Structures are given as C-alpha cells and as structure tokens.
Amino acid sequence: MKLCRVLVTPFLVALLLTTTACSSNSQPAFANKDSKNTSTQKKIGESSTKKKHGNTVASASSKNTGSSSNSDTAKSGYWNSSKAVALSKFMDQWQETMNQQYESYTPAKNVNFYGVNYPDELAKKTTAVDNQQVSIEWSNTGKGKKEYEVVAVYSDAEHVQDMGEHLYLFVLHNGQPKVLVTQQNQGMPDNLIHFKQTENTVLNTGFANIIKGQSATIPSSNSQSQKATSIVPTALRRTWYGYDDEGNLNTITITDDTLIANGSKTYLHTRDTNVDPAQEPQHDDWGSASTTNVRGINFLNIRGWNQTAGDGDSYGVKQENADGQNIDVMIEAGGADFWCSQTYYTSTDLAKKLQGQKYDDITYYDDAN
Incomplete structure (x- = not known):
C-alpha cells in the first residue's frame, strides 16, 4: 500500500482527521487473456459459464464490476471434466446408433490399437x-503449442473381433473442434x-x-432400421477369394449382418x-441392404446408408x-444392369487356378461396351 504525504497545518487539521490513506486498486482474482477480444476462445468460455456454472468471480475493487470473470473453462482452456462427462454420455448414445461399443482412453489407460498404444x-x-x-x-485443457491438442480418445478395439477397429481422436485444431479417425x-x-x-456429421x-458448452444430442431417425439378418442369402455367408486384373488377391467375408472387404x-x-437417405443420421460404416433377382441370380445389393444416388x-x-x-x-457386380466386375471362389487355390476365367452365362462390364 502506498502512503500519501500530507502537509499538516492548523487549517488542514479537520480535513486530515477525515482523510484516509490512499490505496491503489487491486487486480482481478483471475485474468482472462481472451476477454479483450471476440475470439472463439472467449465465446467458448462465456457459453460454458452460462450453461454449467451460473455464478461468476469478480474483484470487489474492480472498476468493471459488471463483467463476469472466469468459469472452469476460462481458467483451464477449452476442455474440462464437465465436458469430458458430457462427451462420455454422448458417446454412450452414439455407439448404440452405430451398433458398436466404445471405451474412453487416457494417458493413465491406453488402448492397444493393432499393437500401438494410444494416447501414448x-x-x-x-x-x-x-x-x-x-x-x-x-492436453487436459485443449490448449497447448501443438497443431492438434487431443482432449479425448475413444476406440472399439476391445470389442471388435476382426479387422474393423476404429480409433477416434477428439482434438482442438487451431482452436476449432475436430474428430479424427483411423x-x-x-x-x-x-x-x-x-x-x-x-465424415460422421452427428x-x-x-x-x-x-x-461450446451446449447440449449434444443424437438426431432421431424416421426409419425403423434393423440388422439385415433375415435377407442375406445363405449361399453368400462365407469368405470368398478372387484375383483382380492386376493379380492382387482380394477377400470378401459376408455374414448375416456384415460385409468385410479387404x-x-x-x-x-x-x-x-x-x-x-439424406435425412437419416450419418453412418459411415452402415450399408443399406436389399435383394433382387437379375437373370436368375439372387443378388444382395448394398448401398451407403446415406447414399442418395448410384447403384451400389x-x-x-x-x-x-x-x-x-x-x-x-x-x-461382384455393379451398374444399372448388374455387370460383373470380378468373380470370387471358396478357396485361394480355386481362385488362383481359375484366375481370369470368364463364363458365358455371366454378364461382364466388357459386355456393356
């Protein structure tokens, strides 16, 4: 505290008795570096305060007594424990729509993703x-010195028995939220x-x-979708092997409700x-399955769940x-007339032996020219 020097005279005695020591203004309890601009960071912090905390912190001696100080988000960054809980609840709902099961991972608990540990x-x-x-x-806050600050990791690796595992990184990239997948x-x-x-918009x-501190919900679907268990032809349900025109061996495994291609x-x-389909919730790895008979062959047709054009x-x-x-x-066929692009067999030996073989009663893409 600075003391003011006062010249005492009889004339000033009365005034001196009522004059208090001068003091400098104290500083706010918390300093928000983003409070002087309208950046994304500021908007995120303000939104989180209104949604999650309600009460604000301000210095009693601050001249700007009408301004809110800092919420949990403003003090720590873009990310905090409340948002982590919100993401966990959101993922619980989202995984049900995807027919998948995900776990959350942190530096204290890594996931083994095809032999690589994340997030380490x-x-x-x-x-x-x-x-x-x-x-x-x-990053525990979403802020740091890297291009990408990872605040959450989710994977279904512990619940997938084949080569279809997903790994999601929830990141802040230059302050903008993104979800990365591999x-x-x-x-x-x-x-x-x-x-x-x-590409999953949801x-x-x-x-x-x-x-942003807002609620995250799963859009409701107007359709009554269900697994395609009842329509996949029994003859298709196995692993198939075929060599393409470049001599590469391709495999396709079809079950009662999945198709795995390479x-x-x-x-x-x-x-x-x-x-x-455009009004459906986004599902990157769902296929809309149906059957049709063309030239005496019972075809299983698969299109993207949100595909609006094309034959699949x-x-x-x-x-x-x-x-x-x-x-x-x-x-394996495509196009409007179900032209054959490749044939597959029940074993690699047959596929190798009959590589390039064509049959007179199968319509190939070459026949469309």
Whole structure:
C-alpha cells in the first residue's frame, strides 16, 4: 500500500482527521487473456459459464464490476471434466446408433490399437492427418503449442473381433473442434499412422456443441432400421477369394449382418425405402441392404446408408462347371444392369487356378461396351 504525504497545518487539521490513506486498486482474482477480444476462445468460455456454472468471480475493487470473470473453462482452456462427462454420455448414445461399443482412453489407460498404444503414441511423432505429418499431443485443457491438442480418445478395439477397429481422436485444431479417425491396421511405408476427419456429421456436431458448452444430442431417425439378418442369402455367408486384373488377391467375408472387404467392415441394415437417405443420421460404416433377382441370380445389393444416388455394389452366387465339377462362383457386380466386375471362389487355390476365367452365362462390364 502506498502512503500519501500530507502537509499538516492548523487549517488542514479537520480535513486530515477525515482523510484516509490512499490505496491503489487491486487486480482481478483471475485474468482472462481472451476477454479483450471476440475470439472463439472467449465465446467458448462465456457459453460454458452460462450453461454449467451460473455464478461468476469478480474483484470487489474492480472498476468493471459488471463483467463476469472466469468459469472452469476460462481458467483451464477449452476442455474440462464437465465436458469430458458430457462427451462420455454422448458417446454412450452414439455407439448404440452405430451398433458398436466404445471405451474412453487416457494417458493413465491406453488402448492397444493393432499393437500401438494410444494416447501414448501421440508423443512419438508418428501422426499424419490428411497424409501430412503433424505435431500433436495430449492436453487436459485443449490448449497447448501443438497443431492438434487431443482432449479425448475413444476406440472399439476391445470389442471388435476382426479387422474393423476404429480409433477416434477428439482434438482442438487451431482452436476449432475436430474428430479424427483411423482404421489403419498395418504399417505404412512412411511409418506414420494416418488419420482423417470423420465424415460422421452427428459425431462432428456433437463434439463441437460440447466444446461450446451446449447440449449434444443424437438426431432421431424416421426409419425403423434393423440388422439385415433375415435377407442375406445363405449361399453368400462365407469368405470368398478372387484375383483382380492386376493379380492382387482380394477377400470378401459376408455374414448375416456384415460385409468385410479387404479389412473394411460394413454393417448391413434394412430400412423403409420411403425414407430419404439424406435425412437419416450419418453412418459411415452402415450399408443399406436389399435383394433382387437379375437373370436368375439372387443378388444382395448394398448401398451407403446415406447414399442418395448410384447403384451400389451387388453380390450373388451362381454355380459353374470347372474341370467337370460344379463349383460356387460369387459375382461382384455393379451398374444399372448388374455387370460383373470380378468373380470370387471358396478357396485361394480355386481362385488362383481359375484366375481370369470368364463364363458365358455371366454378364461382364466388357459386355456393356
């Protein structure tokens, strides 16, 4: 406290008795670096205060007594424990719509994702986003010195039995919320693990709302979707092997409600055909399944769950004669007339032996020209 020097004279005695010591103004209890601008950070902090805390902190001697000081978000950054809980509840709802099961992971509890531990792997400079290596780190607040600040990690790795695992990173990129995803299941030539922003709009929007301090909800679907268990032809339900024109061996596994093509898994569902796919909740790894008979072949047609145009991919089984034996041949077809793009067999030996074989009663893409 600074003391003011006062010249005491008889004339000033009365005034001196009523004059108090001068003091400097005290500083606010908390200093918000973003309070002087209208940046995204400020808006996020204010929104979180209104939604989650209600009461504010302000210095009694501050001249700006009408301004709110800092909530939990403003003190710590974009992320806090309340938002982590909100994301957990949101993921519980979202995973049900995806027919998947996810767990949350932190530096105290890593997930083994195809032999790589997350989030510890973030510190090893092996992360790429859109094929570009990036700087990234775990952050408890969403703030830091890296391009990407990871505030949450979710994966279904502990609940998937095949090569269809997902790993999601919930990040702040230059202050903006993004959800990154990878399904990479093997090493790449550049020794990086490649992520991209998820195309799932429900997940992107939900996380963005949580960052803003708003509620995150799952849109209701107008359709009564269900697993395609009852419509997948029995003859298709197995693993198929086929060599393409470049000599690469491709595999397709079809079950009663899934299709796995070279490690990429699609969950098969049926729905009301009167519902506009564009109005459905986004499902990146769902397929809309239906059956149709073309030229005596019972085809399973699969389109993207939100696909609004195009014919999708179709799969059907036909018996053919090879070296005097009747064998099952799976036809992978596309286009408006279900043209065959590749044939598959029940074993790698048959696929190798009959590589490039064409059959007179199957309509190929070459026939469309």
